[in-house]
Amino acid sequence: MHRTASFIAASVFAAALALGAPPVAVRAAGGGRVAFKPPVRLTDTRSGPLVSDIALPTNAIVRVIVGTNSSVPTSGTAALHNCGSPVGASPPSLQFTNFDTAEVKVTTGANTCLGSSVPMYVVVDQIATIATSATDGLLQYDAVTPQILADATINGAVTLGRGSIPADAAGVVLKIDIPSPTQAGAITGYDCAGAKGFGRDVVYDFTHTVGLAYIAFTNPTDAPCVFASTAVQATVSLLGYFSNNGPVPDALPPTISYQYGSVPAPGLRPITPVRVLDTRIGQGRPGTAPVPADGVVTLAFGDKVGSSSAAVVINLTVVSPAGPGFATVYPCDSARPKASNLNYIADQIVPNLVVAALSADRTVCIYTLQSAHFVVDLSGTFETNGGAHARPIAPERLLDTRSGVGVPSAAPLNANTPLALTVTGHATVPDHGAQAVTLNVTVTNPVGDSFLTVWPCDQTQPLVSNLNFVKGQTVPNLVTVAVSANGTVCFASPVQTDVLADISMWFANSETIGFKPLAPVRLLDSRSAIGTETTTPVPAGGQQPIIPQHGGVPFDAVAVAVNLTVTEPTSDGFATAWPCPIIVAPPPVVSNLNFVKGQTVANAATVQLYQHDDFCIAANSTSHFVVDVNGYYTDTRSNVPVPTVN
Numbered sequence: 087m088h089r090t091a092s093f094i095a096a097s098v099f100a101a102a103l104a105l106g107a108p109p110v111a112v113r114a115a116g117g118g119r120v121a122f123k124p125p126v127r128l129t130d131t132r133s134g135p136l137v138s139d140i141a142l143p144t145n146a147i148v149r150v151i152v153g154t155n156s157s158v159p160t161s162g163t164a165a166l167h168n169c170g171s172p173v174g175a176s177p178p179s180l181q182f183t184n185f186d187t188a189e190v191k192v193t194t195g196a197n198t199c200l201g202s203s204v205p206m207y208v209v210v211d212q213i214a215t216i217a218t219s220a221t222d223g224l225l226q227y228d229a230v231t232p233q234i235l236a237d238a239t240i241n242g243a244v245t246l247g248r249g250s251i252p253a254d255a256a257g258v259v260l261k262i263d264i265p266s267p268t269q270a271g272a273i274t275g276y277d278c279a280g281a282k283g284f285g286r287d288v289v290y291d292f293t294h295t296v297g298l299a300y301i302a303f304t305n306p307t308d309a310p311c312v313f314a315s316t317a318v319q320a321t322v323s324l325l326g327y328f329s330n331n332g333p334v335p336d337a338l339p340p341t342i343s344y345q346y347g348s349v350p351a352p353g354l355r356p357i358t359p360v361r362v363l364d365t366r367i368g369q370g371r372p373g374t375a376p377v378p379a380d381g382v383v384t385l386a387f388g389d390k391v392g393s394s395s396a397a398v399v400i401n402l403t404v405v406s407p408a409g410p411g412f413a414t415v416y417p418c419d420s421a422r423p424k425a426s427n428l429n430y431i432a433d434q435i436v437p438n439l440v441v442a443a444l445s446a447d448r449t450v451c452i453y454t455l456q457s458a459h460f461v462v463d464l465s466g467t468f469e470t471n472g473g474a475h476a477r478p479i480a481p482e483r484l485l486d487t488r489s490g491v492g493v494p495s496a497a498p499l500n501a502n503t504p505l506a507l508t509v510t511g512h513a514t515v516p517d518h519g520a521q522a523v524t525l526n527v528t529v530t531n532p533v534g535d536s537f538l539t540v541w542p543c544d545q546t547q548p549l550v551s552n553l554n555f556v557k558g559q560t561v562p563n564l565v566t567v568a569v570s571a572n573g574t575v576c577f578a579s580p581v582q583t584d585v586l587a588d589i590s591m592w593f594a595n596s597e598t599i600g601f602k603p604l605a606p607v608r609l610l611d612s613r614s615a616i617g618t619e620t621t622t623p624v625p626a627g628g629q630q631p632i633i634p635q636h637g638g639v640p641f642d643a644v645a646v647a648v649n650l651t652v653t654e655p656t657s658d659g660f661a662t663a664w665p666c667p668i669i670v671a672p673p674p675v676v677s678n679l680n681f682v683k684g685q686t687v688a689n690a691a692t693v694q695l696y697q698h699d700d701f702c703i704a705a706n707s708t709s710h711f712v713v714d715v716n717g718y719y720t721d722t723r724s725n726v727p728v729p730t731v732n
Contacts, residue, residue: 117220117335120227120328122213122257122302125149125285129210136205141169142198147214147300147339149285152180152206153187162204166192173201182206189289191298193341211285213300220335225256227339228332232261233324235310237393239447241317245278246310249324257302257328258310259339261731262288263321264295265394265470266352268419268446271316275299278311290318294349294470296729298342302328317419317446319393325731340731348723351600352396353473354593356466356522356568358541359401359550362387363462366405370462379408379457384418384449391448391467397603397717398444399466399566401552403437404430404458411455412688416605417445422453425606425714427649429686430458435554439564439690441468441647441717443603463550465566466522468601474521474593475600476719478645478694480665481526481676482513485577485587488530498531498584499577506543507587510573515592520569524591524692526678528562529555532583539578544570547578555583560680564690588676590692591645591719599644603717607637609648610703610713623654623710629666629673629702632713634695643718645694650678651712652705653686659707665694666702673704681707688712692719 128143136155142148152164163178179200182188192198193216200208217224235246251258262273272286288297301310312322325340363370363385365377370385377383391398404413412426428438442450452460467473485492485507487499492507499505511517529538537551545568553563567575577585610617610632612624617636624630634646652661660677679689693701703711 116331117222118224118226118330119217119220119336119338120225121215123215125211125213125283127209127211129208132207132209136207138205139173139199139201140208142192142194142200142210143212144194144196145216145218146194146212147216148192148194149189149211149213150192150200151187151189151209152202153182154204154206162202162206164200164202164206167199167201169197169199189286191341193338216338225328225330226332226335227259227326227337228329229326230324234321235324236320236322238319239317240273240312240314240320243282243311243313246312246322248309251324251327252329254306255303255327255329257300259325259327260299260301260310261323261325262297262299262312263323263393264288264290264318266396267291267295267318268417269316271314271318273312273314273320275301275310275312277301277303277308279304279308282313296342298340300339319446319448321393342729342731350475350598350723351602351720352468352470353475353600354466354522355469355473356566356593357464358545358568359463359465359548360390361461361550362390362464363460365459376406376457376459377454379455381454383452383460385452385462386449387464390464391444394469394471395444395448395467396470397468397601398442398450398464400440400442401437401463401465401550402427402440402452403435403461403551403554404428404454405435405461406433407456407458408432409456414453414606415440415442415450417443418447418449418451419445420605423606425608425649426651426688429651429688437551437553437563438688439566441603443605443717468603474595475597476591476593476645477514477597477599478591478692478719479514479589480694481588481590481674483586483588483676484509484512484525485585487584492587498582499579501580501582502578504547504576504578505585506574506576508574509569509589513589516594519594519596520573520592521595522566522568522593523575523589524564524566526562526588526590526676526691527552527565528560528586528677528680529553530560530584530586532557532559532581534581536579536581538583538585540565540567541576542568542570543574543576544572547576562677562679562689564692590694599719599721601717601719604638604715606714606716608714609634609637610711612710617713623708624705626706626708627704629704630711631666631700631702633700634715634718637715639715639718640720641698642722643695643720644698645692645719646701646715647717648691648693649688649714649716650691650703651686651688652679652681653710653712655681655683655685655705655707655709657707658682659705661703661705661709663691663693663701663703665696666700667696673702
């Protein structure tokens with residue numbers, strides 16, 4: 087069933103008792119106001135006329151489902167209010183469309199109605215009654231300091247701990263937070279000693295969702311369970327418990343209310359690079375055998391990613407492939423796309439930066455056409471609940487050791503001697519506050535086979551590599567790296583070499599542009615007329631425009647994360663991607679990838695779009711181009727209901 091983006095952000099906030107749970111038994115004399123019972127359906131207007139306002143049962147805990155049967159695309163909001171009072175004075179509790187339903191758990195008083203901005207149908211299931219005052223034998227709610235019972239991927243049934251609740255607790259209240267769901271589904275909380283009912287506590291889709299679960303125990307020693315219909319990363323927190331004799335006899339369980347808030351796209355959390363996979367030594371994967379041809383390795387990140395992580399920034403290196411081929415990185419719960427992140431030939435070492443969306447279990451998959459070893463270094467994550475935001479810019483050269491750009495004089499980088507490049511105060515990067523930069527780093531004229539490492543200068547040089555090279559080779563790679571406290575990034579290599587660095591983006595907490603990951607999509611393949619009208623190569627100096635909207639990038643995007651591939655060049659040369667105006671103008675004096683005659687070579691790029699529209703790629707040699715997009719940057723904030731537990 088289709089779900090619109092507006093509904094995705096807001097549907098989802100239901101809490102229900104598992105169907106079939108018996109009434110909670112009285113354990114000791116004491117006061118309370120809540121009596122749970124098996125859910126009873128009180129109202130179902132789906133087969134009748136739509137309504138705009140409806141009275142709810144008095145003094146009850148109910149699960150409410152709303153929707154509309156309109157054949158015309160319709161969306162609306164519903165809000166609780168005192169019957170007879172205007173609906174508009176109350177904050178919305180639900181947002182829905184005719185393509186789907188929305189749910190919420192409601193605690194009603196003596197005069198509670200549900201009103202809607204558009205005609206709706208309503209389903210009401212009562213799961214508990216509430217006495218008007220404390221009464222012996224009923225339950226009360228006792229809050230505790232919130233405790234996380236689970237922060238992991240939930241797929242099917244999971245048994246939770248009891249936290250700090252007392253031995254005679256009659257049930258619990260859980261908060262279920264799903265920051266970045268990657269598919270549609272629902273989570274239900276229930277007593278592990280009983281059967282899971284059909285009630286849903288959190289209905290999720292593709293946007294941050296929150297819900298509450300009230301779980302009544304059959305026996306005092308029972309534990310809470312949760313069941314997810316599809317794999318999803320979730321944080322489950324214990325908010326409190328039900329008892330017969332707590333300190334506040336008339337206390338009621340919490341509810342969730344919503345106020346519309348403006349939420350930015352995920353921001354970057356840069357880290358000092360750390361190695362997370364090396365198949366040669368069994369790191370990140372059992373055994374030391376290469377990944378087999380037409381094989382996949384699943385890469386997990388452990389505690390280096392969390393429930394709010396939407397994507398990872400990794401440097402992927404292929405080592406000793408058995409033959410010519412390619413590798414593709416993608417979220418493991420999606421089909422492998424017809425795209426590639428790097429290309430290789432037999433026995434080659436090739437790196438490339440990849441910004442990859444995470445699957446529900448916070449993994450990515452690496453596919454290889456040929457048997458090969460892989461090395462992966464993690465340099466950051468994009469987080470839905472914070473992080474630094476981006477400022478994309480037209481590319482500009484910050485470092486060229488051949489000509490003295492960015493350094494006191496023209497001289498190669500000496501072996502094992504770090505070079506500190508000041509990035510703040512240049513190319514629009516502010517003097518203070520920058521958290522990270524994205525650079526296209528190129529090594530040229532190395533005196534031997536080796537590698538280059540880039541890192542923030544106020545950290546110890548990490549045991550990772552950003553690019554690998556052989557003697558005399560010219561090799562580029564995109565690098566997103568944290569900036570030191572004094573505004574520098576460092577470069578080092580075990581051998582002498584020249585180094586170039588072109589900046590295309592910087593990140594700071596003061597900025598507003600965030601990143602939205604996509605499963606890779608092919609935008610251009612000049613060999614097969616994808617994204618262009620012919621199958622002829624692009625001539626030397628010719629500018630090939632690329633329209634990212636063909637890959638699902640919205641018109642509010644300001645930059646894209648792409649993988650650029652040049653193949654079949656007729657001579658040695660380089661290629662450049664940049665925001666190109668309608669009037670043809672020469673590209674900037676930077677490069678995104680370098681190649682030799684006949685070579686197929688790929689490199690990641692972050693490219694600013696010209697007026698939210700397109701970008702161009704050009705080479706100084708007649709060549710074919712292949713371009714895959716894996717995400718975009720936008721300053722558009724989502725106006726969504728932000729949940730508050732009351």
